[in-house]
Amino acid sequence: xxxxxxxxxxxxxxxxxxxxxxxxxxxxxxxxxxxxxxxxxxxxxxxxxxxxxxxxxxxxxxxxxxxxxxxxxxxxxxxxxxxxxxxxxxxxxxxxxxxxxxxxxxxxxxxxxxxx
Amino acid sequence: xxxxxxxxxxxxxxxxxxxxxxxxxxxxxxxxxxxxxxxxxxxxxxxxxxxxxxxxxxxxxxxxxxxxxxxxxxxxxxxxxxxxxxxxxxxxxxxxxxxxxxxxxxxxxxxxxxx
Numbered sequence: 001x002x003x004x005x006x007x008x009x010x011x012x013x014x015x016x017x018x019x020x021x022x023x024x025x026x027x028x029x030x031x032x033x034x035x036x037x038x039x040x041x042x043x044x045x046x047x048x049x050x051x052x053x054x055x056x057x058x059x060x061x062x063x064x065x066x067x068x069x070x071x072x073x074x075x076x077x078x079x080x081x082x083x084x085x086x087x088x089x090x091x092x093x094x095x096x097x098x099x100x101x102x103x104x105x106x107x108x109x110x111x112x113x114x115x116x
Numbered sequence: 117x118x119x120x121x122x123x124x125x126x127x128x129x130x131x132x133x134x135x136x137x138x139x140x141x142x143x144x145x146x147x148x149x150x151x152x153x154x155x156x157x158x159x160x161x162x163x164x165x166x167x168x169x170x171x172x173x174x175x176x177x178x179x180x181x182x183x184x185x186x187x188x189x190x191x192x193x194x195x196x197x198x199x200x201x202x203x204x205x206x207x208x209x210x211x212x213x214x215x216x217x218x219x220x221x222x223x224x225x226x227x228x229x230x231x
Contacts, residue, residue, distance in 0.1 A: 009156070034219065043120070043206050043222030044159070089158060103174070104220060106151075106158040 003027045004092050006107035014115050019077040021110050023090035026071065030092040034104070035064060035075050038087045047088075048075070080114045087111050119143045120223035122207050128229045135194040137226050139207030147210045148190040149220060150174075150182060152203040159206065165190055197230040204228075 005024045013019045021035075031052040036044035050057040050064045050073070057064050063076045077084055091104040120141045129135050139148065146167045151159040151174075161174030163182040171182060179201060183191045194201055204227050208220040 004158075006158075036222075041224070043208075043224050045222070046219045049219065103161055103164065106160070108156055108158040 001026070002108070003030075004090060004105050004107040006088075006090060006110050008110050009108070010111040010113070012113045012115060013080045015082055016079045019075075019080045019084065019112055019114065021075040021077075021088050021090075021112065023073045023075075023107055024071060025073075025092050027092070027094065027105075028071070029094040030105075032093045033064070033066060033073050034091045034093075035062075036089045036091060036106075037084075038089065038109070044089055077112075080112075082114045082116050085112055085114050120207060120209055120221055122205075122223040122226050124226060125224065126227045128231065129197050130231050131198055133197050133230075135197050135228065137192045137205055137207075137228070139190045139192070139223055141188050141207075141209045141221075141223075143209050143211070143221060144187070145209035145211040145221070146187060148184065149208040149210070150180075150190065150192045151206045151208065152176070152201075153206060153225075154203050162192065162205075194228075194230075197228075199230045202228060202230045 003026050034049040035047040037047045038044040048059050048062050048064050050066050055066050066073045087109045089109045090107045123138045149164040150162040153159050160176050162180050165171050165184045168184050181193045204225050206225050207223040210220045
């Protein structure tokens with residue numbers, strides 16, 4: 001069973017509007033979450049992250065929200081730009097507090113298309 | 117120049133052939149990883165290595181083997197390729213200095229097709 005789920009395979013948004021990408025997880029031991037962006041023919045690139053001690057992290061146009069009780073995180077992009085069109089993966093890891101070696105578990109990705 | 121490189125970028129092979137995918141990095145990171153991406157399944161971890169002497173199996177290691185030749189090089193082998201190993205393969209590195217720094221840096225990927 002997938003521990004990290006992105007239930008929307010695709011999302012289309014008009015340029016200038018807000019894009020909201022969602023991610024749910026089932027493993028309550030996850031304590032660090034990341035978003036990656038992937039363009040065709042390229043590897044995923046790190047976008048933004050959040051630890052479980054926070055509920056929001058912002059970096060420019062990108063904000064990640066974490067709702068631990070609902071085991072849900074979301075990525076907001078405001079304003080959306082055509083160059084944001086890509087596949088977005090959320091990922092999670094556990095063991096933050098112990099400092100032990102950690103692996104990333106990825107969701108299946110959401111294709112975002114920003115329409116001009 | 118790219119920090120994480122993968123060779124080849126594309127490969128078509130036949131069932132039963134031995135295939136090696138190579139990954140090199142100039143980031144100076146100790147940790148390296150191999151993933152495969154399949155449609156609808158995201159990225160799944162095959163093997164990872166936290167230093168030259170450390171190799172660990174990931175979620176889907178069956179049918180694969182790896183070699184960490186140096187800090188900068190991590191190779192993935194398919195001893196006898198089969199069609200369901202057709203996928204996009206990614207190498208990644210990370211440098212876990214500090215708390216929560218699980219950020220991994222990915223190579224451009226190798227598209228492997230097994231006929």
